[in-house]
Amino acid sequence: MLTKNIVEFFYEAASMQRWNDHIRVDGFTELDKQAHKAMILYVLARHEEDAGAKIQWRVLVEGLIFEYIHRSFLTDIKPPVFHELANKCGKELNAWVYKQVDLRVPDLDRGLRARMTKWFDGQENDLEKRLVKAAHYLATQWEFSIIYRLNEGRYGIEETKGEIETELLSHADLAGVRQITFRGPTKNFVDLTGQLRYQRRWAQSPRLPSTSVLGHSLIVALFGYMCNLQRNRDDGVTMEDFWQGLFHDLPEVLTRDIVSPIKRNVAGLDEVLKQIENELICQKILPLLPELWRPDMLRLTQGFAGDSVMKACDNLAAYVEVKLSEESGITSHSMRRAARALEQQYRGKVIEGIDFGKLYTDIMQG
Secondary structure: OOOHHHHHHHHHHHHOEOOOOOOOOOOOEHHHHHHHHHHHHHHHHHHHHHOOOOOOHHHHHHHHHHHHHHHHHHOOOOHHHHHHHHHHHHHHHHHHHHHHHHHHOOOOOHHHHHHHHHHHHOOOOHHHHHHHHHHHHHHHHHHHHHHHHHHOOOOOHHHHHHHHHHHHHOOOOOHHHHHHHOOOHHHHHHHHHHHHHHOEOOOOOOOOOOOEHHHHHHHHHHHHHHHHHHHOOOHHHHHHHHHHHHHOOOOHHHHOOOOHHHHHHOOOHHHHHHHHHHHHHHHHHHHHOOHHHHHHHHHHOOOOOOOOHHHHHHHHHHHHHHHHHHHOOOOOHHHHHHHHHHHHHOOOOEEOOEEHHHHHHHHHHO
């Protein structure tokens, strides 16, 4: 079930800064890291399937969600300290996280909550766990390649570099890790998706927390997953919605963002933009992927149907971005106008069994 508690909890990672003991540029939040990790995970899993492995996609996505929740509570711990704690008292650390989850998001789906314990404390799903871990370190390496140039020569930076390389070497048996690490064709796709972290949402308005197109995409995917849990949708539909949520704004890495008021008020613009996006996707993005994957990626980047649950999740994410900034005392005329329009659009609205009207009311009431 998607509730106000869950919505707000998922956004907490947008305020969590990474590499905050290093010289760094803007754009290194935990939300962005986790979103890039999710896109890399898709690439790794597809490569493993091509190599003959059997992937449990729902287990994989839920493992990603569990790691996201886990990191949301523990991300401020420096990695070497975190790994030492995990090695020496991992079960106790996990038990503390579970307690925090139950306190902070008590309305989390019970089945999902039980599977979270199984993911961290059980011995099953070794391949899926290794894929999630490899995606984590590849996303870390992508960030570190920028951090390294800014911090080269500073104490400890070479040690950090060696630790990341050692972790990736331990996953070198995975086909996707080899492709990305040794600059195979999908390495450029991973680089391109990472660039979405530098494109700010609501770019014309100051806002806190400032979220990127990359982070927004993961939020939409997470919202959609929670809705599909409530709807008891089958694995095929649930996976399609999750990955479409994650990749729906990928064309913006080629076009940048064209704000909704322009799309709505310039006759025919939306159709022309969609045509341009499709042409650019075919020219610039699909050639970076194996041919077998291309129809799937084209489908995942097509956007959402007008009144679907996923479109509603996309709009809800935009609304929450505005309301969180308002709570921080930062707003603008354009954001207030957008919020009022969305409140009116979803007042009393139930879509495929999901009461979006109640969600908006709960968030409005604070």
